[in-house]
Amino acid sequence: MKQVTQKNITILVFLFTLGTVFSQNGKVKQANNNFNDYAFMDAIASYEKLVEDGYSDEQIFKKLGNANYVNARYEEASQWYGKLVELEEAEIESDYYYRYAQSLKSIGDYEKSNQWMQRFSTSKSTDQRAKNFGNKEDYLERIKRNSGRYQLQNLSINSPVSDFAPSFRGNELIFSTARDTGITSRNIHEWDEGSFLNLHSAKISETGDLEEPKRFSKVLNTKTHESSSTFSEDGNTIYFTRNNSQNGKFSRDGKGVSRLKVYKAIFQNEQWEKATELHFNNDDYSVAHPTLSSDGKTLYFSSDMPSSLGASDIFKVSINADGSFGEPQNLGPLVNTESRETFPYVLDDVLYFSSDGHPGLGGLDVFAVKLDGSSNEVINLGKPLNSMQDDFSFIMDIEGKGYFASNREGGQGSDDIYAFVETEPIKFTCISKLAGVTKTLDSDDVLANVRILFMDGDAIVGETISDNAGKFEINLDCNIAQYTIAADKEGYIGTKQTLLLEKTSTTDLVLELAKEQPKTPVAGTNLLEYLNLNPVYFGLDKSNIRSDAKESLLKAVAYLKANPSVKIEVQSHTDSKASNGYNQRLSERRAKATVAFLVVNGINIDRLEQKGFGESLLSNSCNDWSKCDDRENELNRRSDFIVIEE
Structure with a gap:
């Protein structure tokens, strides 16, 4: 504004604290008095006269910059702030960099303004203005995208x-x-x-x-x-x-x-x-x-x-x-x-x-x-409503018709009221909070450090990583009705699923990943050893599948389903107790029970062969079972899965 109205009065209180007493000859004292009494137009004239008389003082430049800044005389303010920052050994508070950048912006020098905003951000990185600038360094492009949505008219009442x-x-x-x-x-x-x-x-x-x-x-x-x-x-x-x-x-x-x-x-x-x-x-x-x-x-x-x-x-x-x-x-x-x-x-x-x-x-x-709270986006309304000067006191009805004030060039007075019509409403980025957990497919254990991508079509629009407890949270644009979620982790098979996002928080999303299976083993390999699974053991004189063997069997089933070309021979064995003939028949029953379990759980019988070996292939030296303990004898009561076709 070319004249101070109430939008500037709050800043005057702030500027009062900047008034530092310096050389008290008559002219300087009068200029200071004008500044401290808020007679800024008189202060500007007094300080400018001091500069004409040869004064080149840090405090004069600061006050000339400030007095012009609060009066929205941005071109003059930029000149005096420019002289201030050129002074050698001057003690310049970071806020002067900010006001200098703002003044430069108000006269259209955006490139130089950005340079001083960078300087300000470096010197005062915790300042919210510095954070906003760092997050929106492409702010001019963003403003350009929001522009062109208002038709303006200066009013005859001005x-x-x-x-x-x-x-x-x-x-x-x-x-x-x-x-x-x-x-x-x-x-x-x-x-x-x-x-x-x-x-x-x-x-x-x-x-x-x-x-x-x-x-x-x-x-x-x-x-x-x-x-x-x-x-x-x-x-x-x-x-x-x-x-x-x-x-x-x-x-x-x-x-x-x-x-x-x-x-x-x-x-x-x-x-x-x-x-x-x-x-x-x-x-x-x-x-x-x-x-x-x-x-x-x-x-x-x-x-x-x-x-x-x-x-x-x-x-x-x-x-x-x-x-x-x-x-x-x-x-x-x-x-x-x-x-x-x-x-x-x-x-x-x-x-x-x-x-x-x-x-x-x-x-x-x-x-x-x-x-x-549905969006955390602060949107600049763009041109032509906003300009290089002050634009303020915006009002609008539900039909998109409204008024605001500006001191831009071409007006009738220092501040004019403009009528406008909004031709296109603002579109905010709508935020919905999504939370969930990542787990392993078979064991239901939590799975940490899973990378999760959220895609709109082929475009990645969100990304996060689950924490050590498998938990993750992300804010998503709820204007996108359907997301594709892709989760992956090294050593696990990646998964994709579709999410229909509601405009409310979702906290029960579970993403399950199966452990990545090794490459197909060569013929003759014991599949259980290859998959690092526990052997399938049997009780003494028993052929039924024990509960502790089911975990290994189910993981073998998962592998066989994922690798449909692999065929195996189930080879079953006994310890050395009882006669050879009895042990042969017992091992055949064990092989039959093992194959039956695999078939019941979805493996085609055509991919399976079975054979009993009795006590002929002991895994240790317990050919006299009475000389071994129970654990040593149990190692021989087993079924092996031998790959016969890759």
Whole structure:
């Protein structure tokens, strides 16, 4: 903005802390006094005169940059910040890099702006603005993709001064303006040499045209700033911004700052009652720019109260059924940064707000974010709604028609109100949380470190790895109705399945992987040894399949199913107890029982042969069973799986 309106006042408090006392000759002292008294236009002139007289001082350049920056004179601010960063041995706080980058962006020098944002990010990596920049280094391309969705029109109601902060009240457009009110010059605001702000109204005709504006209310407009209004659905309750005042006049704190406060008033008996301030206002910080949620149960506003993350943050507070309020809650780092987040507006479940902390085109840009948690994306509304200058105080109805303010080139005044029509709605990335576990197919044991890909067609759109407990979580775009999930791990057979994603969390997804089978063994190989399986043992004088042998048998079945060309001969054996003839018949029964188990579990009999060897092929030296213990004799009571065809 070319003149300071209330969107800048919160930053003035921040800038007060930057005022450092230096050389106190007459000219410097007067310039400092102007700066510390917030007479920034006088301060700019004083400091510029000092530079003309040969002063080249770090503090002068800082204050010239800051004074121009808060007045949205970004070209001038970039010049002075540029001189500041060129000084050798200057102690420059990282926030000056950020404001320099923002100023460069506002004059269209995006390449140089990005260089200084890199410098800022390096020096202050934990800053939310640095994180946002690092996550969105392609922000200009993203903004380009979001552009072209609005048709704009400058309005005839605009004046040569500042007009901004539109709001809806039935068939009226209420807005704030600094146009000539007939008040004498003693009410000229020395911060920006502009008239005080008052609320005006313009009726919206059936064709959408605006009629000649009028003063909104003599009761609500006072000899201070009034701005940023919002109304209940019936239009009979207003919340608006006003400077801290007593008896209708400015009231300042111990630092000389007139803080901003939100006031409430009721319309009844065809007139507005005297406004009362909300209980969470405070003389030590500002509360401003209120807006109501669509259901009227929540009030959103901007403030620099102690829990703020930056120069001004967006908060919300619940409105109880009896009209009382809850405690304000900061909307957190998804929305708020260390810079300015301000002018909130809520339509259904979308919050629109202005910020110079999120990656934008320059100055304040308008952004949108979902309030229901279904997306973690903050979207820049793009051109032409956003520009290199300040774009703010966005409002829109459910039909996509709305208004906002901007100080872009080509306007009638310092800030103009523009009408717009949204030709294409914002499409947020819809987020659904998916959780599950990875396991082995046969044993049901958890399987750690499985790589899981989520694909939309052939495109990979998500990736994660299960942890040591086999668990995984991922946020997916729920605008994609069907995903293909591919899971793989070395030593296991990869698996794919289809997921129909609902717009709710899924926590019972189980992905099972079978252990990768070795290559086909050569003929003559004992398949059980090749697969590193326990032998199939039998009880003394028994031919039934023991329960402890079933695990090895089932894994052998899985291998045979996965390798249908392999044929085996089941060779069964006995210990040396009993006669040779008896042991031969017993081994044949064991071979028959083993083959039967394989057939019952799905292996074709044509792939199986069987043979009993009695006690002729003992696996140890226990040819006299009485000289061996039970374990040694058990080693001979077995079935082997010998590969006969690969």
